[in-house]
Amino acid sequence: MKFDRRLVIMITDLHGSKYINVDMIFKQLSAYVLVFILTLGLFIYASITIINKEIEETKNRNNYLLKEFADMQKHNQHLNKVVQEKDEEIALVGDKFETIESVIGVKKDDVGEETLLESDDFSLMERMDTTSISALQKSFIMKFIPNGKPLDIELRISGPYGKRYHPILKIYHIHTGIDMATPMNTPVYATADGVIDWASNSGNGGYGKLVKISHAFGFRTYYAHLNDIKVQRGEFVKKGQLVALSGSTGTSTGPHLHYEIRFLGQPIDPINFIQWDMQNFNSIFEKERRISWLSLLEIINNLMGRKQEQLQSSPQIQDSRGK
Ligand SMILES: [Zn+2]
Numbered sequence: 290m291k292f293d294r295r296l297v298i299m300i301t302d303l304h305g306s307k308y309i310n311v312d313m314i315f316k317q318l319s320a321y322v323l324v325f326i327l328t329l330g331l332f333i334y335a336s337i338t339i340i341n342k343e344i345e346e347t348k349n350r351n352n353y354l355l356k357e358f359a360d361m362q363k364h365n366q367h368l369n370k371v372v373q374e375k376d377e378e379i380a381l382v383g384d385k386f387e388t389i390e391s392v393i394g395v396k397k398d399d400v401g402e403e404t405l406l407e408s409d410d411f412s413l414m415e416r417m418d419t420t421s422i423s424a425l426q427k428s429f430i431m432k433f434i435p436n437g438k439p440l441d442i443e444l445r446i447s448g449p450y451g452k453r454y455h456p457i458l459k460i461y462h463i464h465t466g467i468d469m470a471t472p473m474n475t476p477v478y479a480t481a482d483g484v485i486d487w488a489s490n491s492g493n494g495g496y497g498k499l500v501k502i503s504h505a506f507g508f509r510t511y512y513a514h515l516n517d518i519k520v521q522r523g524e525f526v527k528k529g530q531l532v533a534l535s536g537s538t539g540t541s542t543g544p545h546l547h548y549e550i551r552f553l554g555q556p557i558d559p560i561n562f563i564q565w566d567m568q569n570f571n572s573i574f575e576k577e578r579r580i581s582w583l584s585l586l587e588i589i590n591n592l593m594g595r596k597q598e599q600l601q602s603s604p605q606i607q608d609s610r611g612k
Pocket of ligand 1: 448464466467468547548
């Protein structure tokens with residue numbers, strides 16, 4: 290015989306009795322709890338799956354970004370290298386441009402004002418005993434440092450040195466030399482002893498046919514717009530020696546000589562040197578203050594002094610003098 294364990298509660302009130310099957314309620318409740326637990330489980334499972342997926346995605350994204358970062362770093366390195374190369378190129382082009390500027394006689398900024406020695410020696414001119422410079426020393430200086438005209442005709446300056454409006458290029462620039470009007474084929478002479486370091490009919494830009502002479506102590510002279518060059522590169526020339534015939538080659542509106550003096554590569558006003566001679570020997574020390582004349586004179590004095598000593602101590606030379 291089966292024992293029935295159904296639990297029934299009977300509620301009795303004024304209207305009568307009511308039976309409540311407790312077991313049924315318990316079963317229903319269990320079903321609800323089970324459904325709830327299952328739902329919760331499903332929810333947790335789904336959540337974990339989603340979170341895992343998200344973690345995976347984040348990892349992937351992270352890896353991707355790391356890779357991209359590495360690529361960008363590589364690219365950055367490459368760009369840095371390119372920039373460095375360009376910098377070098379610019380520096381190189383700058384050098385070339387400098388040359389081109391000087392070749393066509395154009396320079397934007399003031400020529401070498403800062404870089405050339407702004408000599409204080411001239412406040413020290415009192416220290417320099419110019420009266421003690423002997424005639425021999427003076428003639429030595431006048432032989433080796435450019436002075437006087439490069440032409441044997443009357444000086445007619447058609448374009449001074451310095452800032453001016455370029456008649457052909459239509460821009461303001463520093464005229465690096467002095468223009469002297471000449472008839473065609475006027476002889477052009479070296480203004481000091483030196484060596485021809487440039488004698489070329491082409492490749493000189495606005496200068497046209499050009500001769501450059503390297504002189505002692507850092508000086509150089511340029512003779513431009515020539516019609517005919519009479520010397521060759523490497524040839525030693527004396528002051529007053531014919532180097533060319535004037536003309537109108539390059540950037541030129543008519544026959545003239547563009548004469549330039551450079552000291553340590555930088556143009557200086559040639560007029561002070563053109564007007565410099567034995568009579569006004571000391572004038573250059575006042576007029577051209579960018580050259581350390583004091584130290585230059587010391588060198589020359591030293592050189593000449595030694596030469597005189599040698600002359601005096603050499604019996605052969607004394608003998609030959611005696612004859
Ligand atoms: Zn000129």
